[in-house]
Amino acid sequence: MSSATEQSTERPDTAADVDGPIKEIGHDEYDPIGTLVLIGLYFLILVALWFFMYFVEFVGNDPTVVSSILMGVGLV
Amino acid sequence: MNIHTYEKAWLIAAMLLIVGFIATITYGSIGLGIAMVDDEGGSIDPNEVFDHEEFSDPGVQQVGEDEYEVYVRAQTFTFVPSPIEVPAGSEVTFHVTSPDVIHGFSVVGTNVNTMVIPGEISTMTVEFDEPGEYGLVCNEYCGPQHHEMSGQLIVTPEEEFDLTELSAEAPDEVATGEEIEVTATVTNGQLEDLDTTVTAEIGDVTLEEDVTVAGDGSEEVTFVVDSSDLGEGDHDWTVTVDDYEESGQVTVGTDESDENDDTTDTEDDNE
Amino acid sequence: MSNATTAYFEDFPEESKVIHSAFWSSFIALTIGGLFGLIQALHRTDVFRFMDSADYYTVLTAHGVLLALTFTIFFLVGLFTWATTTSLDRGMVDLRFTWGWYGLMVLGTILAAVPILAGFTDSIDMSASVLFTFYAPLEGHPLFYVGLVLFVVGSWLAGVDWFRTWWAWKQDNPDERIPLPTFMVLTTTLMWYLATLGVAIAILAFILPWTLGLVDGINPLLTRTLFWFFGHPVVYFWLLPAYMMWYIMLPKFAGGKLFSDPLARVVFVLFLILSVPTGIHHQYLDPGIAEGFKFIAMTNTMFLLLPSLLTAFTVVASMEHGARQRGGTGYLGWLKALPWRDPVFTGMSLAGLMFAAAGFSGMINAGMNINYLVHNTFWVVGHFHLTVGTAVALTFMAASYWFIPQLTGKRLWNRSVALIQVLVWFIGMTFMSNAMHRGGLFSIPRRTAEPQYEEFAFEAGVGSVAELNLQVALGGTLLFLSLVLFLANMVVTVMGDRADSGSIPANTYAGTLSGSEDAPLILDNLKLWTTIAVVLVVFAYTLPILSVIQDGGLFGYEINGFPVSIAPFLPAELPASLETVTAALPEIEVIP
Numbered sequence: 001m002s003s004a005t006e007q008s009t010e011r012p013d014t015a016a017d018v019d020g021p022i023k024e025i026g027h028d029e030y031d032p033i034g035t036l037v038l039i040g041l042y043f044l045i046l047v048a049l050w051f052f053m054y055f056v057e058f059v060g061n062d063p064t065v066v067s068s069i070l071m072g073v074g075l076v
Numbered sequence: 077m078n079i080h081t082y083e084k085a086w087l088i089a090a091m092l093l094i095v096g097f098i099a100t101i102t103y104g105s106i107g108l109g110i111a112m113v114d115d116e117g118g119s120i121d122p123n124e125v126f127d128h129e130e131f132s133d134p135g136v137q138q139v140g141e142d143e144y145e146v147y148v149r150a151q152t153f154t155f156v157p158s159p160i161e162v163p164a165g166s167e168v169t170f171h172v173t174s175p176d177v178i179h180g181f182s183v184v185g186t187n188v189n190t191m192v193i194p195g196e197i198s199t200m201t202v203e204f205d206e207p208g209e210y211g212l213v214c215n216e217y218c219g220p221q222h223h224e225m226s227g228q229l230i231v232t233p234e235e236e237f238d239l240t241e242l243s244a245e246a247p248d249e250v251a252t253g254e255e256i257e258v259t260a261t262v263t264n265g266q267l268e269d270l271d272t273t274v275t276a277e278i279g280d281v282t283l284e285e286d287v288t289v290a291g292d293g294s295e296e297v298t299f300v301v302d303s304s305d306l307g308e309g310d311h312d313w314t315v316t317v318d319d320y321e322e323s324g325q326v327t328v329g330t331d332e333s334d335e336n337d338d339t340t341d342t343e344d345d346n347e
Numbered sequence: 348m349s350n351a352t353t354a355y356f357e358d359f360p361e362e363s364k365v366i367h368s369a370f371w372s373s374f375i376a377l378t379i380g381g382l383f384g385l386i387q388a389l390h391r392t393d394v395f396r397f398m399d400s401a402d403y404y405t406v407l408t409a410h411g412v413l414l415a416l417t418f419t420i421f422f423l424v425g426l427f428t429w430a431t432t433t434s435l436d437r438g439m440v441d442l443r444f445t446w447g448w449y450g451l452m453v454l455g456t457i458l459a460a461v462p463i464l465a466g467f468t469d470s471i472d473m474s475a476s477v478l479f480t481f482y483a484p485l486e487g488h489p490l491f492y493v494g495l496v497l498f499v500v501g502s503w504l505a506g507v508d509w510f511r512t513w514w515a516w517k518q519d520n521p522d523e524r525i526p527l528p529t530f531m532v533l534t535t536t537l538m539w540y541l542a543t544l545g546v547a548i549a550i551l552a553f554i555l556p557w558t559l560g561l562v563d564g565i566n567p568l569l570t571r572t573l574f575w576f577f578g579h580p581v582v583y584f585w586l587l588p589a590y591m592m593w594y595i596m597l598p599k600f601a602g603g604k605l606f607s608d609p610l611a612r613v614v615f616v617l618f619l620i621l622s623v624p625t626g627i628h629h630q631y632l633d634p635g636i637a638e639g640f641k642f643i644a645m646t647n648t649m650f651l652l653l654p655s656l657l658t659a660f661t662v663v664a665s666m667e668h669g670a671r672q673r674g675g676t677g678y679l680g681w682l683k684a685l686p687w688r689d690p691v692f693t694g695m696s697l698a699g700l701m702f703a704a705a706g707f708s709g710m711i712n713a714g715m716n717i718n719y720l721v722h723n724t725f726w727v728v729g730h731f732h733l734t735v736g737t738a739v740a741l742t743f744m745a746a747s748y749w750f751i752p753q754l755t756g757k758r759l760w761n762r763s764v765a766l767i768q769v770l771v772w773f774i775g776m777t778f779m780s781n782a783m784h785r786g787g788l789f790s791i792p793r794r795t796a797e798p799q800y801e802e803f804a805f806e807a808g809v810g811s812v813a814e815l816n817l818q819v820a821l822g823g824t825l826l827f828l829s830l831v832l833f834l835a836n837m838v839v840t841v842m843g844d845r846a847d848s849g850s851i852p853a854n855t856y857a858g859t860l861s862g863s864e865d866a867p868l869i870l871d872n873l874k875l876w877t878t879i880a881v882v883l884v885v886f887a888y889t890l891p892i893l894s895v896i897q898d899g900g901l902f903g904y905e906i907n908g909f910p911v912s913i914a915p916f917l918p919a920e921l922p923a924s925l926e927t928v929t930a931a932l933p934e935i936e937v938i939p
Contacts, residue, residue, distance in 0.1 A: 022672060026860070031080075032080070035660060037679060043089055045707075046706075046710070047096075050710065057788055058716075058717045061186060061187050062187060063186050063188060063204055064108075064202070064716075065190075065200040066201055067111035077865055082660075083661070091653070093652070094650060097714060098646060110716040113632050114637050114638045118898075123906075159802075178484075178485070182724075182792065184805065191634065191723075193571065193633060193634055194904070194906060196634035196898070209803070211804075212802075213792055215724065215790075216723055216794070217794040220476070226803075
């Protein structure tokens with residue numbers, strides 16, 4: 001079931017390109033497979049870029065601040 | 077609440093992504109030993125930075141074999157000291173603070189980067205394996221000349237690095253026939269003994285003396301030349317130790333009064 | 348919501364005027380801020396410099412304040428007033444009160460802008476070139492802080508206005524679910540109340556008394572920490588109105604319905620409870636804060652990715668629903684069925700696409716130790732030009748093409764110009780932010796008039812610094828061109844005549860595939876979520892703040908302010924800057 005906001009629209013939208021739907025697709029008959037494909041691609045890009053940024057750009061950009069046994073020595 | 081199967085799958089993938097990110101960062105901390113700038117550096121009254129025993133005369137100190145401490149003042153609109161020189165193959169701990177406003181301390185092209193906040197000391201330990209020259213840049217806005225606040229960090233080859241300081245003292249004038257004493261003081265800031273040769277050229281006389289300067293100590297070497305060997309007139313003198321050089325001029329003859337008060341002090345350190 | 352056949356101005360003529368005024372306040376800030384952005388893009392890349400580099404920071408302060416606060420928040424208050432009245436289908440309780448908070452926000456903006464702009468001239472002894480973060484001991488004129496406070500108080504009263512309108516509605520509709528747009532308004536407002544506590548305390552308890560000489564000292568780390576208590580959630584205050592547009596308008600323009608009302612509510616609840624206890628991730632490289640506190644902030648920040656990742660799915664699925672209703676087919680072929688010639692749809696979609704990219708650089712920024720690579724570099728500037736500079740700004744501009752006719756009853760002057768405008772913005776930002784991100788990776792700093800140094804040169808891994816500079820300058824120029832097109836369209840539209848009665852589209856928002864009836868009732872329990880949010884904030888911030896106070900004192904050290912004025916400031920010498928203090932602010936006692 002859906003709220004009835006849009007259904008009663010009878011006047012044209014600003015978006016003249018937005019024609020009324022060719023067909024009504026209800027909740028139960030809709031599987032967003034295209035979205036799954038797109039978001040899957042996004043996921044792969046994120047994972048690849050994360051590894052590249054962390055292990056190539058960051059770790060390869062040494063020297064890096066490391067923990068040290070010297071910590072705290074030398075300061076009064 | 078029914079969530080579509082695909083969106084459930086995405087929810088799980090998103091959680092995996094988040095957990096994976098946190099796991100990577102944790103691996104960096106534990107596996108790679110990357111430490112964050114934190115509260116280890118302690119606090120400091122910004123009004124007392126110029127009186128602080130280290131920050132009043134900041135610079136490089138050796139604290140162990142291949143271990144160095146560097147004190148840096150980030151202030152409008154400069155880093156003190158700059159250039160900072162440290163040896164390759166060493167572990168360097170930076171202590172940075174500000175006597176005025178918030179600054180940044182970024183070693184260009186590396187992952188050495190910290191905020192510098194008045195009242196706090198930023199402490200970071202870094203291992204420099206290879207020689208190289210890096211820029212230093214203040215990357216936090218600190219006032220109208222912010223863009224001029226930069227410096228240099230030089231990592232020198234280990235065998236070329238020292239913390240030697242040389243100063244020399246000689247009279248400006250001596251009467252003919254008197255002796256000219258040139259006193260050189262060699263300070264060794266490193267922990268190991270320094271074996272070196274002090275060379276003095278006074279006029280056309282060259283003298284040499286081998287010295288051993290104890291770690292964290294200093295030695296005084298005095299060279300004596302009979303002024304009559306040089307003859308009347310102005311004579312240049314130079315004292316050298318390794319790459320350090322001090323020089324001055326001594327006048328033989330002429331006015332004989334207050335000769336002992338007129339001396340030339342020169343001093344140089346490796347900053 | 349019931350009266351879905353008429354335009355907004357027909358149902359709410361008085362509210363339309365307030366919202367229209369708020370939008371124009373927003374556009375004016377956008378214009379000035381955008382012009383300053385162009386000046387900066389040309390100056391720091393050394394493509395064209397016509398002013399002293401010290402003035403750059405005055406320009407940058409105005410750019411930051413006008414765009415990050417004024418432009419975004421004025422648009423937000425207009426949008427939220429529309430969302431509340433539209434979805435509750437009732438007017439504001441008391442329009443005098445509505446005009447009152449709008450007036451207070453205008454007053455605050457003017458009071459803050461005057462000392463900033465006075466920084467350009469020596470003839471007015473006033474300046475506030477402290478940037479939008481105003482880190483003490485940099486010191487702006489007191490009027491600057493007073494202006495900021497009034498502006499924020501105005502936004503607080505706006506929140507009160509939306510709440511009381513909702514309460515009035517609830518009296519009449521005791522058993523109904525909170526309509527989704529109002530739900531978004533209320534959760535965002537609650538988040539804002541919590542977030543602004545930080546900046547209110549920083550200014551009212553510490554910075555303002557110190558600039559006025561009532562107290563001698565300040566703890567710079569404390570005021571900085573309080574700033575970021577506010578400074579991170581403020582980005583969600585910019586972003587959530589854009590999210591609202593993507594949830595309740597974009598599906599409609601795509602020809603479909605919102606995929607899931609319950610998940611939209613979950614997302615806004617997550618933003619309410621997780622936005623604030625994350626600010627310390629801006630302080631990963633701060634001394635004086637233990638690593639453990641930074642780790643906690645990171646965990647919270649990473650989990651805050653969840654609502655955005657969920658949004659990506661829900662919004663794209665809603666668009667796909669539209670595309671399939673419009674006859675789209677295939678795994679990706681449906682994308683062709685979307686109304687790409689509609690500037691409102693295309694603008695919002697491109698904004699969302701940019702936000703996907705921004706999501707990635709944000710994930711890097713959220714990482715604790717990788718922050719050494721990017722902190723305070725140009726990377727960060729690239730990041731927030733994708734978020735607030737595109738995801739938010741482009742969504743707002745695209746939405747304006749729909750809203751201004753709704754509010755005025757006048758037809759949009761030119762849809763083709765509007766379509767070109769959103770495309771040019773996208774292209775310009777692609778150039779600019781790409782170059783900024785790359786430059787940051789080899790340590791080019793942000794917030795710098797002249798990132799060219801004597802001692803060294805930046806080494807680009809791929810390409811060259813000159814190439815990056817050209818991209819930034821080109822991108823900045825395209826963005827400004829786009830801004831001019833936007834303004835021209837808006838000005839000509841409102842100068843035009845009213846359209847024939849009934850020719851402006853109806854004031855509707857998207858229907859839902861899975862509606863509020865599928866959402867558990869507990870989602871609407873605002874008290875519960877607010878309590879959890881407060882508990883998380885207490886958990887994340889109590890110990891760090893106590894330790895900062897313990898180390899540096901509540902009122903810190905006796906520190907003289909460093910007024911950031913351009914002319915008399917002498918370089919390098921501390922005594923000279925102290926003289927400037929005495930000269931500029933004689934009422935402040937100078938401690939030798």
